[in-house]
Amino acid sequence: MKVVDTHAHVNFAAFKDDAATVMKRAHDAGIGVVNVGTQYSTSARAVKMAHEYGEAWAAIGVHPVHLRKGSFSYADSEELEPIEIHTRGEVFEYEKYLELAKDEKVVAIGEVGLDYHHFEETDDVEEFKARQKETLIEHIKIANEVGKPVMIHCWDAYPDLLAILTENPVKKTGVIHSFVGGYKTARKFVELGYAIGVNGIATYSDTYKRLIREIGLEHIVLETDCPYLAPGKKKGERNEPANVVIVAEFIAETLEIPLETILKETTMNAERLFNLR
Numbered sequence: 001m002k003v004v005d006t007h008a009h010v011n012f013a014a015f016k017d018d019a020a021t022v023m024k025r026a027h028d029a030g031i032g033v034v035n036v037g038t039q040y041s042t043s044a045r046a047v048k049m050a051h052e053y054g055e056a057w058a059a060i061g062v063h064p065v066h067l068r069k070g071s072f073s074y075a076d077s078e079e080l081e082p083i084e085i086h087t088r089g090e091v092f093e094y095e096k097y098l099e100l101a102k103d104e105k106v107v108a109i110g111e112v113g114l115d116y117h118h119f120e121e122t123d124d125v126e127e128f129k130a131r132q133k134e135t136l137i138e139h140i141k142i143a144n145e146v147g148k149p150v151m152i153h154c155w156d157a158y159p160d161l162l163a164i165l166t167e168n169p170v171k172k173t174g175v176i177h178s179f180v181g182g183y184k185t186a187r188k189f190v191e192l193g194y195a196i197g198v199n200g201i202a203t204y205s206d207t208y209k210r211l212i213r214e215i216g217l218e219h220i221v222l223e224t225d226c227p228y229l230a231p232g233k234k235k236g237e238r239n240e241p242a243n244v245v246i247v248a249e250f251i252a253e254t255l256e257i258p259l260e261t262i263l264k265e266t267t268m269n270a271e272r273l274f275n276l277r
Contacts, residue, residue: 001055002030003248003263004270005241007111007151007177007197007223011035011045011058014227014238023053026241032056032267032276033241036111036151038063039090043100050105057276059108059151060100061139064115064132066090068123092135094142101146107274108174109143110151112136114164117155133164140168149174149273152194158185165192175273178225183214190219195273197223200231200239202250209254217255221273222247222266 005026010019010033026033032055037043043060050058067090101109114132143150149172154161158181173193178201179186186196198220202208212220224231224247226239231246248266252259270276 001032002267003222003244004032004034004267004276005224005226005244006034006175006221006270006274007059007199008033008035008226008241009038009042009228010226010241011037011042011049012227015240019049022240022242023049023056027054029242029245031241031244032270034059034107034274036108037061038111039066040093040096040100043097047100047103047105050103057105057107057274058103059110060097060106061110061112061151062090062092062097062135063111063153064113064135067092067131067135068128092138094138097139098142098145101142101148106146106148107276108149108151109139109146110174111153111177112139112150113153113177114157114161115153115155116157116160129160133160136164137168140164140170143174144171148172148275152176153178155180162188162192165189165194173273175221177223178229179211183211186211186215190215195219195221195269197221198251199223199225199247200229200235200243202247203231204235212251212254217251217257217262217265218269220251220266221270222251 010022034057035046035049036059037046046058050056150170175195175197176189177197179196222244224239224244230237230239234243248262252262
């Protein structure tokens with residue numbers, strides 16, 4: 001294994017027809033894959049896939065947007081065609097997720113966190129925020145019970161997230177997935193012991209370069225967030241784990257460090273953080 005995609009969704013419907021091919025392509029390229037659940041069904045599927053494929057693992061949890069029933073459109077004029085994402089309104093069940101979390105192939109609890117971006121006009125915003133915070137804290141309890149890190153999603157909510165992680169310490173810390181804040185905010189998470197997940201977003205403009213330089217390679221893990229956020233020249237296509245190397249190439253160029261060093265160091269970071277074996 002020469003590199004790890006620490007946040008993929010090959011367990012999603014976007015790969016329903018060719019998940020095996022996509023996973024084989026990653027394996028043949030020496031890429032380990034952590035497939036991440038966002039509700040119970042995709043979490044269970046991630047665990048199943050982790051047992052079916054070599055150098056594959058799972059993260060399990062409820063994404064904050066799935067705490068209410070509805071839908072939202074995921075769209076980027078330069079990336080994928082607009083996708084209507086339907087949310088389940090899932091009621092978080094501690095014991096069900098705890099049982100999944102105990103599986104040896106589960107290496108993180110998530111994708112869980114706070115999402116203050118996808119509100120609808122009919123939402124009771126304060127109630128929804130409170131439910132997200134409560135559910136995040138419940139996931140932290142599971143993480144600490146099984147001794148595993150957390151995989152954090154955060155959109156427009158970094159101050160609240162920092163407060164929760166400070167007041168409710170995660171023993172094994174974790175990763176702030178798909179980080180899009182400023183470098184000063186990133187440093188605050190790093191000071192708490194968290195890694196920063198860097199994906200294709202970094203390649204969309206030069207604004208991410210300072211953040212990469214400021215936080216340092218020792219605090220970075222690579223990810224794709226596939227099928228979303230295809231990097232560099234792949235933008236506009238369905239993303240997949242094999243493209244994680246493009247993210248590594250961007251970091252190598254930014255830090256003026258050989259690509260092999262980026263692959264080696266970020267893999268070591270991932271292995272240490274997620275106890276990959």
